[in-house]
Amino acid sequence: MTSTGAVRVALTVFAAQLRDRPLRLAVAVGAIALGVALAAGVYLVNESALIEFGRATRQLTGAADLVIRGGRAGFDEALFARLAARPEVEVASPVVELDVSLAAGGTLTVLGVDPLVAGALQPALYGELVGRFVPLLAPQAIALSARAAESLGVSAGDRLAVQLGARQRTLAVIAVLPESAYGRRLGVMDVGSAQWTLGALGRLQRIDLRLRAGVDVARFRASLQLPAGVDALTPQVSEARGANLTRAYRVNLDMLALVALLTGAFLVFATQALAVMRRRQQLALLRALGATRAELRLAVLIEGAAVGALGGLLGAALGVAIAQFTLAALGGDLGAGFFDGERIAVAADLSTLAAFVALGIAVSVAGAWNPARDAARIAPAQALKAGDAEAAPSVRRRLPLAVGAALGGIALALGPPLRGLPLFGYASIALLLFAAVRLVPLFAAAVLARLVARRPVPALALAQLNGTVAQSAVSLAAIVVSFSLMVAMAIMVHSFRDSFDRWLGEVLPADLHFRVTPPSDTAFVSPAQALALEQLDGVARVELWRVTQLSLAPEQPPVALIARPLAASSVPLPLIARATAPNPGLPLVFASEAMRDLYAYRPGQVVELPIAGRPQRFFVAGIWRDYARSGGALAIERSVFEALVHEARYTEGSVWLAPRADGATLRERIRALLAGGETLQVIAAGELKGRALAAFDRAFAITYALEAIAVAIGLLGVGLAFAMQALARRAEFGMLRHLGLRRREVLAMLAGEGAILGALGALYGLLVGVVLSLVLVFVVNRQSFHWSLDYVLPAGPLALVAVALIAAAALTAGLTGRVVTSGSAVRAVREDW
C-alpha cells in the first residue's frame, strides 16, 4: 500500500464504522460542540462587555491626551486654572462627575462640563449640545443620553427629581442626545450648574487635557505636581482601570468555560481510546495489509481533527447564540452586578469564531493523541489472535510521570499571582488533574484486585472489570475528571458561602441598618438628622458611617474608605491580623485583605492616604476580612476623617432597638425622619443578610450552570464508554445467555459493573476534588478576589452527589446493556470477536 493509500483505506474503514455507529460520532462531536460553545459564549460575553466598556470610556475621554482624576470627593478647582495656564496645554476641560441619587430610586452618572470646551475634545458626545449650549447654562438644566431617557421614562421638556442630602431638587430635561452620542446612561449639565445644583461648589472630579502637537505626554505627566489622591491617567490606563474591576471575575468564568471544553476533550479521548481498543483487530489487520504505524496514527488523528472541526463549527455558532441570549438575559457581567444592566451587543468577528473552531480541533486532536499512539503500538500478530485481550497497565511507565506532574502541581500552587491573576494556580490544577488521571488505571487495578464476590453474577462483573482495567480506567477517568472538578468547585463555593454567611453575622449585629443605595455622591444623612435619629423613641443606640472612595493607584479601581467609629463600636471589624509593632502616635487604619495583596499593606506599617487633597499618615493597626469589596477597603476612625475634611455627613448606619420597641414601626419612622425617599434603604439585619446571600447565589448561578454542564458532559462520556463496551461485548452476552444466564442477570452484571466503576470514580473523584479544592480555596480564590475563606467540606451534599453518581453510572450501564442485549443471543455469538 502507498502511504496516502494506507491512510485512505484506514479512514474509509473508520468512516464506515462511524456510519455504522453514528451515536459515537454524535456524542464526541456534541461534547466538543458544547465545550466550544461554552468557551465561546463566555468569551464573547466578556469581550462584548469590555468592548462596550472601552467604547464608553473612549467616548468620555475623546481626544484627550491625559485625564486628571481625583477620587469621588474630587479636588479643588484651582488646579484647573493652574493646568489650563500651562503652555503645553492646548485645551483643558473641567468636569464634575457625580453619581446622583434619583428620587425615584437608583443613580445617574451626571457630568458637568463646559459644552464649548468639551465639544472640542469629545465632539461625538457633546457635538449636539454645542449648537444649543445656552439653554444648558440654566441652573437646573440637564441633557440626557438616549439610554438614560429611555430607562427613566422621560423626554425633553420633562422634569427629573434628584436627591441631595435630605432635600429633593428637580432638574429640567432640556434635550435627549442622539443614540450615537453615548450608549450608556448619562446626564450632562453645565459645569457651573452642576457644582451649584448638586452641592459640589469649588470641586472638580476630572480635568481632560489635550496637549499641543509635539509635547511629550510622558514628560509632561511627570512634570505635574498634583495634589495627593489626584492622578494623571492616559486614556489607555483609564480604560484598563475599568476593565481591572471585573478582570478576575471574567478570567475565572473563562477558566470555568475552559473546564467544560477540557471535559469535552476528555470525552474525545474516551471515545477514541475505546474505539482503538475495540478496533484492535481491525487496526492489526490494516497493519498486516501494509499500513505503517505512522499511517495508523495519522488516520486516528485525522479522525479526531474531523470530530473537532465539526464540533468546533457547531460550538462556535452555538456560542454566539449563547452570548446573545446571556447578554439579553443577564447582561455583560453574567448577573454579577458589575455593569448595571447595560444593553450590550455581541461582538463576534470571523477571526474570533475561526479561533474557536481551531480550539475545538486542537483539543479534539489532543484527545486523540494517546489513542493514536496506542493504535500505532498494536502488535498485529497478537491482536489478530482469538482470545486477545489488553495487557495490564504498566506501573513503571505511569508512575514517574504522574508523580512528577503532582509535584509540579504542588510547586505551582505555591507560586505568586501573575499580572494579578492566579495563572500558576490554574496550571497547578491542570497538572494535579493530569497526575490524577494518569494514576487512574493503577488505582483501579489496585482496588479491583482486592474486591471479592462470591455469587456468579457479581463475580463476573468484577472479573470483567479486573480483566479490562485499561478500558475501565477510561470510563473511570471520565468520571474522575468531571466529578473531581465538580467536587472542588462545590467545596470552594460552599466554603465561600459559609464564610460569607458568618461574616455577615459578624458585621451586621444591629437590629436595623440604613444606607444610601446605590452609593451616590449626592444623597447622605446630615448630622442634624442623625441627632434626631438618636433621639427617636425606641432607638437605643445608633452608629454612623461614611463610605467614600480613594484613588491610590492610577491603574487600579478606587479603594473604599470607611470612616466609622472604631474604638467605641458595637460593630466589630472581622480582624485576621493585628499590628504588634508600637504605634508612633498616628491615627489608626485597618486594611482589608485586598489592601494587603494589591498595595502591600502590612500590620505595623505607616502609610499615607490622600484625604482632603493632602497625604495623611496612618498606622496600619490590623488586617480585616471584607467580602463586600474585592478592590480594597480601609477603615478609619470617623472623627479623624471629619477633622481632616471639615465636614460631617453619613451614608450608612446601624440602629439598635430599645427593649420592646417594634422594629417595623421604627423602620417606617426612621425612613420618614431621614426623608431619603427611594435612595435610602432602611432594612432589618436578617433581611439584609438574606438579600446579600441571594445576591451571592445569583452571582454564582452561572458557575453552577457551567459546572453542571461539565458534569453532564462527563456523565455522557461514561454513558458512551459503557455503550461502546457493551456493544463490543455483544458476543460475550450471547454466550452467557447460551450458558443459562437470564437477560436480567446480564443486565444486573452490567449495572453492577457500572455501580462499581461509579463507586470507584466517586471515591477517587472525591479525593482528587478535595486536593483541587485546596488550590481553589487557598490559591485561586485568594489571588483572584484577595480574600481568605474558611475551608468547609460539605460532607452531606457531597455524599448525596456521590450516591447519585453511582446510581447514574449503574443506570447508564444497565440501560445501554438493555439496548445491546435486546438483540438475538444467537446472532450475537455468530459475530466473531
Add this chain to the structure above:
Amino acid sequence: MTAPLLALERVARRFRPDRPPVLEDLSFALAAGEYVAIMGESGVGKSTLLNVIAGLDRPDGGSIRLDGEELTALDDDALTLLRRRAMGFVFQAFHVLPYLTVARNVGLPLALNGCPSGEAEARVAAMLAEVGLEGSGPRLPRELSGGELQRVAIARALVHRPRLLLADEPTGNLDPRTAAQVLALLRAQVKGHGGGGLLITHSRAAAATADRVYEFDGRGLRALADR
C-alpha cells in the same frame, strides 16, 4: 422401549410469511448416549434447528421434549434455567471470555449452577485433565492456540455434566489435525458422560465421527449413515 433423550415432533419455523418455512413438520429423536451429526449446505436452517432445540428460538408449531419435558411450554426464564442445567454449547468461534483464566472460563456453568467452590475447583481440574489441558487453569486465553481454546470451550460445555451437548461447527476455525483431535475429544466426552450430543457441521470428516449422520436439505432430515 425407553423414551428418547430428545424428541422433536412436527416442528415448524418460518421467519417471514412471504418466504418458505425454514423448518417444516420436522421430527427427530436422539437417545441418551447417542452422538448425532446433522449436515447441510449453508443457509438451509441447521443453526435454526439447533436454536429451537436450545430454546433460544421459538418454533411456530410442533413439540420438543428433553427428558420428557416439553420445552415449548416453558417461558424464557424456565428455558434459560433448563439450558443452564441440562445443556452445553460449543461454538465455531470458541467464545471464551478473554479476561477470565482458563479455569474460571471452564468453571462458569458450575458457578451459575451454584456448585460449591471446592467441588467446582476439583471438577474443573478433572475436566481440564480430560481435555488434555492439565495445569492450564491459571493461563489466560490469549496464551492459548486455537485448538487449545476450543478444548477450553468443550471443557466448559461439559463440566456441569449436561444431558445434551450442542456443537455448532466446532472445528470450523481449526486446522485438519487439530480438528480431528477436537472431534475425537467431543465424541469421547459425550459418550463418557452419558448424555446426548448433536453436532451441526458441513464437514463430512466431522460428521463421520458421529453415530448417525443426517442431511438437512431444507425440506427435512434424510439419514445418511449409521455407525
